[in-house]
Amino acid sequence: MKKNVYITDTNCVTPLGFDVTSNWEALLKGQSGIGLHDKLGMLESFYASVIDSEQLNTAFAGISGESHFTKLEKMLILALAPIISQHKITNRTAFVFSTTKGNISLLENENCEIEAAHLSALAKKISTFFGFTTEPIVVSNACVSGILAIAVAKRMLQSGVYDNAFVVAGDEVSEFVLSGFNSFQAMSQAPCKPYDKDRNGVTLGEAAAAVYMTSHSDEVQNGDMKILGDGAINDANHISGPSRTGEGLFRSIESAFKESGLEPEKLSYISAHGTATLYNDEMEAVAFNRLGLQKVPVNSLKGFYGHTLGASGLLETVIAIESARKNQLIGSKGFSEMGVTQSIEVIKEHTENEINYFLKTASGFGGCNTAVLFEKVR
Amino acid sequence: MEANKYISQYCVIENNSVAINGEPQFALENGSFSEFAKAAYKHFGIDYPKFFKMDNLSKLAFLTSEIILKEVVNPAEENDIALVFANQSSSLDTDAKYQSSIADETAYFPSPSVFVYTLPNICIGEICIKHKLQSENAFFVFGEFNAAFMSNYANLLLETNKAEKVLCGWVEYYNEKFKAVVYLVEKQGKLEHNEQTVNTLYTK
Known part of the structure; x- marks a missing residue:
């Protein structure tokens, strides 16, 4: 017997605010976290969505007086703290942590012991701070990590391995990642423009996001989300570029629908990946068209937050959940003219619309x- | 009650040697990982030039998997084999190499072909591409080998019909220290698939 799995609580820490309410208000005003930043290492000035360290330290001081945490660790703890305070951690509680690069900036110090940069060490530090008793599960699967972490937690809860789970995701802007995307010539010279005809690459960002998931239906209220299905399927095509036919994304969505039994016509909204590279956005449009989802309203939140790597899938889910709760679609910032060859329904302006079922996708x-x-509980 | 699952094949690479289903098959007495990997590639008759462009973690994961998959995959049909891999050091071996390429103003050479390997799941991509495995995949990181998680996750992929078979792997590589244990979980086989047997593959 498979159990139902729900998301009841959400939180996020981003340049637009350190909780969901402040983020939502900023999104409604059309604010973006993306700004122009000065030289970093050998990089000339660049656009990125960066959290102000002073504001972060002030907020963190409200939670803990300890000073030995990195910026990323503070973001993760701030994202989790208000959710954890609402629930009890038991020996049947999973702690799932998703990140692409973790504390990679520690490598900038040549005297750094490599163990300090281990993702498991970072997970353990957060886990110890909150008193989790189970072994942390670290998901590190490139840019799908954040949404894959939800699928992994859902699968473990569904089969009864755990009763509930805290899922947290975080990544920071570092010279390591900036220089890497730059070497790929994948960085946009202006704030990114997902799906637009003038898009020319990604803008990087940093954020942390967290959710509480449970298989206990007595913890669930109206407006919470039930997870109906998932899929995480490889293109088997190229290690640094998406499949032109969108095969892996097509199959992942197909797998999620098959598990759910939901008719695709019922879908109200797609929160897509939309990195604003030529190939990614085009590939998504192809996959959505192959599935007959080209008329479903779709957005990318990268114009507000940049690409927050392993955090993006979870952060964008947290915002999509807020959209569903408020029945309000957020306009896809940076988009003005269709720039993918197969037409999709990119949301131009904020729009009120009943959202009962939505899909979150990512590719990497x-x-x-x-x-x-996801289905909204009514 | 769910039907039993079995480990049908397993391959272990450590200390410059390869064992298949518990039987030692190849060893190179002295030599770096790169020399060992090249010798093992030749010994097992693998013909895949892309192998030589891979980073060390991908070479290790690819070799250990290929020894199993070349006997199992039927290229004439779709093979629904999920890949569930994990390790301790993520991609830190290549991360450190990439970091040294951007650390110094006078020797600043960030290379996209190195940067792409600064993600641990790239090794899964390499294996999927070789056998056109358009199937479930995920990469995890743990402080140490986690037989309980690996067996739970493989079981639930099979029980929820997300995959027909699951190739599981612990693929650890950092600075010439390496160990890989890769095994195939399916409905038939000799060894019963559970936490204890998975642990035995790793420790014996």
Whole structure:
């Protein structure tokens, strides 16, 4: 017997605010976290969505007086703290942590012991701070990590391995990642423009996001989300570019729908990946068209937050959940004219619209893709 | 009650040697990982030039998997084999190499072909591409080998019909220290698939 799995609580820490309410208000005003930043290492000035360290330190001081945490660790703890305070951690509680690069900036110090940069060490530090008793599960699957972490937690809860789970995701802007995307010539010279005809690459960002998931239906209220299905399928095509046919994404979405039994016509909204590279956005449009989803309203939140790597899938799910709760679609910032060859329904302006079912997708290096289908509990 | 699952094949690479289903098959007495990997590639008759462009983690994961998959995959049909891999050091071996390429103003050479390997799941991509495995995949990181998680996750992929078979792997590589244990979980086989047997593959 498979159990139902729900998301009841959400939080996020981004340049637009340190909780969901402040983020939502900023999105409604059309604000973006993306700004022009000065030289970093050998990089000339660049656009990125960066959290102000002073504001972060002030907010963190409200939670803990300890000073030995990195910026990323503070973001993760701030994202989790208000959610954890509402629930009890038991030996049947999973702690799932998703990140692409973790504390990679520690490597900038040549005297750094490599163990300090281990993702498991970072997970353990957060886990110890909150008193989790189970071994942290770290998901590190490139840019799908954040949404894959939800699928992984859902699968473990569904089969009764755990009763509930805290899922947290975070990544920061570092010279390591900036220089890497730059070497790929994948960085946009202006704030990114997902799906637009003038898009020319990604803008990087940093954020942390967290959700509480449970298989206990007595914890669930109206407006919470039930997870209906998921899929995380590889393109098997290229390690640094998506499949032109969108095969992995197509199959991931197909797998999520098959599990859910939901008719695709019922879908109200797709929160897509939309990195604003030529190939990614085009590939998504192809996959959505192959599935007959080209008329479903779709957006990318990268114009507000940049590409927050392993955090993006979870952050964008947190915002999509807020959209569903408020029945309000957020306009896809940076988009003005259709720039993909197969037409899709990109949301131009904020629009009120009843949202009962939505899909979150992501794709990344290594040919990975993930899709998760959500239903609003009514 | 769910039907039993079995480990049908397994391959272990450590200390410059390869064992298949518990039987030692190849060893190179002295030599770096790169020399060992090249010798093993030749010994097992693998013909895949892309292998030589891979980073060390991908070479290790690819070799250990290929020894199993070349006997199992039927290229004439779709093979629904999920890949569930994990390790301790993520991609830190290549991360450190990439970091040194941007650390110094006088020797600043960030290379996209190195940067792409600064993600641990790239090794899964390499294996999927070789056998056109358009199937479920995920990469995890743990402080140490986690037989409980690996067996739970493989079981639930099979029980929820997300995959027909699951190729599981612990693929750890950092600075010439390496160990890989890769095994195929399916409905038939000799070894029963559970936490204890998975642990035995790793420790024996």
